[in-house]
Amino acid sequence: MLLIVWIATVIQKGKGRAGRRFKPYEASSIHRYWGALRKLFEELAYDVDLMALSSEEVTAFYAGLTDYQETQLSDMGYFGHRLRSFHRVAAALGVEEPDWDELPIPEQGRHVRAEILSDREYGNALKQIKATQQDSDTALLLQFMLLCAYRFGLRLEEAKGLLRRDWCEAHGFCWMLLRNNQYRTLKSDASRRAIPLLFSLEAAEERILKAVLNRHDALFGGELSTPLLGEIRNGKTVLPLSTSAISAVLRNALRHVSGSPTLSLHHARHAFHNITAASLLQLNTPLATALTRRIDSEKVRQLVMGSHQDCSRRIAMGLARLMGHRHPVTGLLNYNHLVLEWADMLTPIQGKNGRILPEAMKIQELGHYKPRVSQPHKVSLFSDPTPHLLMKALRLGALRENVQRAAEALGLSPEHAATLEKVVSAAESDMRFKVRGKDKWITSSEYPLGLLRSISDTAWNRLIERAKEIDTQKLTCINTLNIEEVACQVGRNRHLLMSEERHVEVVACTVSAFRVAPSNCVVVAKNHSDAMEVMLSSRGLNARADDADTQLDMFEVMQNGRRLKYQQYAGFLLTKNESGVIRNRYEMAVAYLVTATYMYMSQASF
Structure with missing residues (x-):
């Protein structure tokens, strides 16, 4: 039904910009647009209710469409345009927004939220969460969710559905296992992975990890098949935090400490990718150096690449496995924000006729953002029912x-x-x-x-x-x-x-x-x-x-x-x-x- 609404909307709007004289599409164009998605939806979406899917599930569904389309050797650029056009209509009717960065759809331009989280902002966000949450137990779980995204590159649903047995420690190493369980399903086969702890943790992070593990053992007696972030209510094991509540609280905390009005939890995952990429690729640009200042890059290369640490295309594959991407191109195109600066250093060409535009913003003269100073206040994670x-x-x-x-x-x-x-x-x-x-x-x-x-x-x-x-x-x-x-x-x-x-x-x-x-x-x-x-x-x-x-x-x-x-x-x-x-x-x-x-x-x- 959504597909019919989409094609009807395309016909109604016509081509050209809004507000201009109406120009209808040719019948052949409508047939071509309709044919780009009809067969896919007919074969793969006959029993799918997009309205009932979460953002993660919509992303997984679109990824399935993309994988199928690739097997047909079709024009993926044209398909990508039609899928985005369809989703704009579906989103207006209530369908959740997918994570487009996770979808290997070629575009004529890059649709990237080019932001990452600094180490200082991450630390301040952990403090902000603790200062603003009424319940200390809720604050602990939210801090752990942010830690999982920043230190392990986990998606929100991946971190939320971790079991106790998914946290592993042996011979001085720590790692997380990502696999399907009764509390959540991974978005794709590529999401099934093991992620080692690549970085040394601060004392505050160590306390968060120990507190989460101790909390679980106290509630479940060390039972490995129970949720790491779960609790018992009315004799049943439940996950106390909803995805929307987690996303909203962490988003507010990150935007408060960074000053960015568009920062979200997803950018902590971007930060994990860029910090790891800078270490593996041995980048020495100013931004890469700032990101890896406290990182043991040699240790990161050893854990990810093993004995073969030379700079090669294996690094892109290693990054894709850590992130849970199907293809390396997803990370290189949508996550890596260091490539352009790196390219500028490799090609240091200076124009002789260049001049500074007087009306252009002078970034070097901008001051550093400082969060507004206010008395700590407690905020509720959930709204009271009315x-x-x-x-x-x-x-x-x-x-x-x-x-x-x-x-x-x-x-x-x-x-x-x-x-x-x-x-x-x-x-x-x-x-x-x-x-x-x-x-x-x-x-x-x-x-x-x-x-x-x-x-x-x-x-x-x-x-x-x-x-x-x-x-x-x-x-x-x-x-x-x-x-x-x-x-x-x-x-x-x-x-x-x-x-x-x-x-x-x-x-x-x-x-x-x-x-x-x-x-x-x-x-x-x-x-x-x-x-x-x-x-x-x-x-x-x-x-x-x-x-x-x-x-x-x-x-x-x-x-x-x-x-x-x-x-x-x-x-x-x-x-x-x-x-x-x-x-x-x-x-x-x-x-x-x-x-x-x-x-x-x-x-x-x-």
């Missing part, structure tokens, strides 16, 4: 077809994101959805996230706007909520079902928070009793007995792993209306799930 944030997460989840990843991308902790995903999945498990234009019903297994995808853009705007205005002080529940019951309160046809006091509390809070008018709803009771009528009326919900015209959904809940079916209960039914925040039962169900999940998270201790 109805507004939960509602936005559901809308983004409907777009990307993955609620948990969307929630993490918006700053929720992995535990809160997993809870939201669990509630939505459980609520939808027994639902049915009407196929538009047909007299047919389908289940959630045939229509994943059907509840969220049934909400129109206009309705999402109304729900999000109202969620932002909700007074959370009024969203309180005297009784303890059960997360399994929360999802079960939404019936098959989106009736909100109630039998206990806690059920009524949550529904009443939802009705109040989203301003549902009494004229737009009806409360129907099954096996009506005086006690239930009092319980409902105390919360402003006036019920009537069920009749032949109204058949309530069945009310079944899970308690201690067993399914319990209520015989006496009531249902809140929304009638269709053209005014108000909520206008149909799909929207009512989403509003209830957000309210109930927020109230549960406010009670629970994560």
Whole structure:
């Protein structure tokens, strides 16, 4: 579907610059553009949901397309242009940005973020992380992630998914093993590698490594098959930090200490490549000398190249193996920022007619950046859940077809994101959805996230706007909520079902928070009793007995792993209306799930 949207966008825009007179493409050009990607997607992407992939997974997918295209002996430059054109359209619809530096796609120009991290900036970033994190354990894990990128050249997902057995020490040497495991899959076969510790560590880095290893042994008793950065919650081994949270915190720390508004964790990997390349190639340019001032280059050459240390093309292959690249050209083209300076030294040609332009920036006169001096302050790694944030997460989840990843991308902790995903999945498990234009019903297994995808853009705007205005002080529940019951309160046809006091509390809070008018709803009771009528009326919900015209959904809940079916209960039914925040039962169900999940998270201790 994305491919169709892309080619439609190409046709609609035409050729030439935006704002100029519209010039349509020739039919033959459109056929050629379409043919460049159609077969690839037909054979390799028939079961791939790009919306649900992370940045690393999108990179791996595009790398697979590139490898296949190379086997067809096609024009890789033309293919690269079409793939980038496709991704610009896909990115506007919510697809994550890949790491283009990792893809061996030839271009007419270099698409490189030519920045690296200095040793001083790296050290200051480690200190900044410790100074700004509220939790010392979280700070330690973030410092370790930065160390892995700078000292070992690891990608974020590679470092995050390390197991205890992947850290190896023997005979005075240390190295990391990169391989697939149950917590993460490497982006390609070339990513499977062993990376030795090439550099001497500072005392602070030694403390970080020892603290991480001691933390793991204290939590898991030295079990080698458990995540190095994991922890135990509710009896399960989990990774406490989400990819988006790690990336955001480390990016902010690096930009604070460097002054660069574009620096990211990926540039620590660039630094590893350039420092190692300068040592292996024995460069003596000013920049290379500054980078390797504290490095034992002889030791680096011995560890990487063995006994054959002469400057040859083996060095480029060695660098590619360290970085996890398929081809040496990826590192030489996109990572190595020392080549031009090296070439200038090898060809010291000075023009006789050269002159200094008076309006040109004089780099030599620029001062050194100094981070602003401020009192150390603690920042939270994750955002606290609010109805507004939960509602936005559901809308983004409907777009990307993955609620948990969307929630993490918006700053929720992995535990809160997993809870939201669990509630939505459980609520939808027994639902049915009407196929538009047909007299047919389908289940959630045939229509994943059907509840969220049934909400129109206009309705999402109304729900999000109202969620932002909700007074959370009024969203309180005297009784303890059960997360399994929360999802079960939404019936098959989106009736909100109630039998206990806690059920009524949550529904009443939802009705109040989203301003549902009494004229737009009806409360129907099954096996009506005086006690239930009092319980409902105390919360402003006036019920009537069920009749032949109204058949309530069945009310079944899970308690201690067993399914319990209520015989006496009531249902809140929304009638269709053209005014108000909520206008149909799909929207009512989403509003209830957000309210109930927020109230549960406010009670629970994560």
